[in-house]
Amino acid sequence: MDISDILQDLNARHLDRDPFAGNEDGYGEDGQHSGQADLQALTRAWVNERGAAELLPWPKDGLIERATNRIKQQIELVEQMTGDMDPKTNFSLIIIQTEVERWKFLIRSYLRARIAKIDKHTLHYLSTPALMERLGETEVAYATRHQQLLHGHYLSSFLGSFPVNLQNLNDTAGGISMIGGPDEEGGVFVRGLGSRDGGEGSVVVRGRGRDGDGEIDVQRGEVVVARWSDVREHVEKGEMELV
Amino acid sequence: MALPLQPGLTPMEVAFLCEMELVTVIPRQRLESLNLLGGPTPALRPPHRAPLPLWLALLLKRQRRANILPPPWLLPSSLDAIRKYETDTSPQTFSPPPPHPYQISSRPSPTDHISPPFLPSSTADSPPDYLPYHWLELGEILLEACPDDIPEPDRVRTLLRDLREVRMAKMRASVKELEGGGVSSLRGVGAMEVSEGRSFIVGVMDGLRKLGQSREVARREREEDEGGGGGGLDDDEDEDMGFE
Numbered sequence: 001m002d003i004s005d006i007l008q009d010l011n012a013r014h015l016d017r018d019p020f021a022g023n024e025d026g027y028g029e030d031g032q033h034s035g036q037a038d039l040q041a042l043t044r045a046w047v048n049e050r051g052a053a054e055l056l057p058w059p060k061d062g063l064i065e066r067a068t069n070r071i072k073q074q075i076e077l078v079e080q081m082t083g084d085m086d087p088k089t090n091f092s093l094i095i096i097q098t099e100v101e102r103w104k105f106l107i108r109s110y111l112r113a114r115i116a117k118i119d120k121h122t123l124h125y126l127s128t129p130a131l132m133e134r135l136g137e138t139e140v141a142y143a144t145r146h147q148q149l150l151h152g153h154y155l156s157s158f159l160g161s162f163p164v165n166l167q168n169l170n171d172t173a174g175g176i177s178m179i180g181g182p183d184e185e186g187g188v189f190v191r192g193l194g195s196r197d198g199g200e201g202s203v204v205v206r207g208r209g210r211d212g213d214g215e216i217d218v219q220r221g222e223v224v225v226a227r228w229s230d231v232r233e234h235v236e237k238g239e240m241e242l243v
Numbered sequence: 244m245a246l247p248l249q250p251g252l253t254p255m256e257v258a259f260l261c262e263m264e265l266v267t268v269i270p271r272q273r274l275e276s277l278n279l280l281g282g283p284t285p286a287l288r289p290p291h292r293a294p295l296p297l298w299l300a301l302l303l304k305r306q307r308r309a310n311i312l313p314p315p316w317l318l319p320s321s322l323d324a325i326r327k328y329e330t331d332t333s334p335q336t337f338s339p340p341p342p343h344p345y346q347i348s349s350r351p352s353p354t355d356h357i358s359p360p361f362l363p364s365s366t367a368d369s370p371p372d373y374l375p376y377h378w379l380e381l382g383e384i385l386l387e388a389c390p391d392d393i394p395e396p397d398r399v400r401t402l403l404r405d406l407r408e409v410r411m412a413k414m415r416a417s418v419k420e421l422e423g424g425g426v427s428s429l430r431g432v433g434a435m436e437v438s439e440g441r442s443f444i445v446g447v448m449d450g451l452r453k454l455g456q457s458r459e460v461a462r463r464e465r466e467e468d469e470g471g472g473g474g475g476l477d478d479d480e481d482e483d484m485g486f487e
Contacts, residue, residue, distance in 0.1 A: 038281075039282075071280070091274075091306070095279070095299060098302060119245050187449055194347050194356060207425035210459045211462070222430045223429045225445075227448075227452075
């Protein structure tokens with residue numbers, strides 16, 4: 001059997017099971033979420049998440065589920081290919097496995113970065129529906145359970161012996177909320193990705209400063225330092241990305 | 244489970260990102276197209292050049308199945324010209340990044356918001372006069388993996404080091420602009436430079452912000468009282484003198 005036959009066979013099999021071409025998951029028509037587009041989206045999501053102090057919205061278009069599915073299928077494929085020990089296919093196998101590992105790293109690092117943020121400010125992200133929207137389904141379950149355990153532990157170890165009116169973990173007495181959140185004013189490095197509103201595709205950022213506010217046109221590909229709260233809107237619209 | 248890292252990419256992660264950059268290889272062996280997760284690879288037929296992501300090119304290179312064609316900007320002549328630009332023409336700011344290869348047209352297209360490492364800024368037909376975003380990592384990786392494919396590797400190494408020093412000084416100097424706050428541009432900066440300078444620059448920024456917080460709040464209140472709001476800059480001139 002020639003290598004091209006094997007690969008053709010694999011391609012055919014691969015296509016057969018491609019859930020993105022079918023309607024299994026209800027995601028778009030084929031081609032709309034190509035592997036390359038997903039890789040770019042996943043990479044951007046990862047870099048953004050790693051750059052921001054705040055938890056960013058969970059991708060609503062099923063990006064993570066899709067990527068996980070892709071990896072699962074590719075691993076099945078590798079398992080099938082390991083069967084025949086043709087040295088030629090062996091090298092293709094190494095390439096495929098290397099790529100799978102790269103995708104796995106991206107997803108794992110992305111999810112771990114999110115868990116770290118949820119762990120740090122669990123109550124904050126559970127405090128309002130708008131913030132809870134940012135969590136994925138499993139993340140909501142994780143955060144709720146995490147908080148339950150923590151609260152139970154606090155109650156049994158010390159909170160229980162406090163007067164009842166001091167037992168809350170979310171007091172806002174004195175105008176200061178007990179629930180801490182991430183620093184929204186922290187400095188970030190962002191890159192302009194282009195926008196349709198500005199001239200020549202530049203994004204207009206309004207930055208607030210100590211001595212004055214300023215507006216600056218960020219060209220495509222230009223990297224600037226700004227406060228997160230000043231550029232958050234642009235990042236969420238996809239006009240800028242963190243670097 | 245949770246990631247024990249600060250916000251911002253570590254140098255290792257930047258290198259990982261850099262490995263997604265496309266480079267041009269000259270295959271020495273045939274290799275059929277592979278259906279990878281990130282899209283099919285081009286079929287390799289010696290001696291036809293093909294664009295491949297760097298991680299794959301390095302894999303092929305290590306097994307002596309291909310040679311990597313260094314990007315035009317990594318040639319000694321280009322680096323020398325860029326160094327002259329960095330030191331003489333523009334001693335304050337970084338040399339500009341390569342122009343975006345895809346224009347924004349009136350119709351939305353998937354190429355509109357593409358950014359490094361997915362722009363073809365280090366393939367054989369990329370422009371020679373600009374340092375791409377991942378210049379330092381890419382240069383170092385290629386010098387390490389395939390010095391035999393790069394003309395005058397020692398000179399390239401020296402030039403890269405010179406460039407790095409010139410630009411590091413600029414990176415440090417950029418902190419001065421952060422004083423007043425607002426947005427400051429680092430046009431042309433590289434990924435590794437951002438990664439290196441991040442904690443310092445962000446630290447300075449956050450520190451200054453916290454120190455100047457009461458002043459900023461006072462300014463905002465005053466502007467609101469005056470009802471102007473827009474012309475914040477001029478109002479403050481006098482007061483600044485008093486403080487400094």
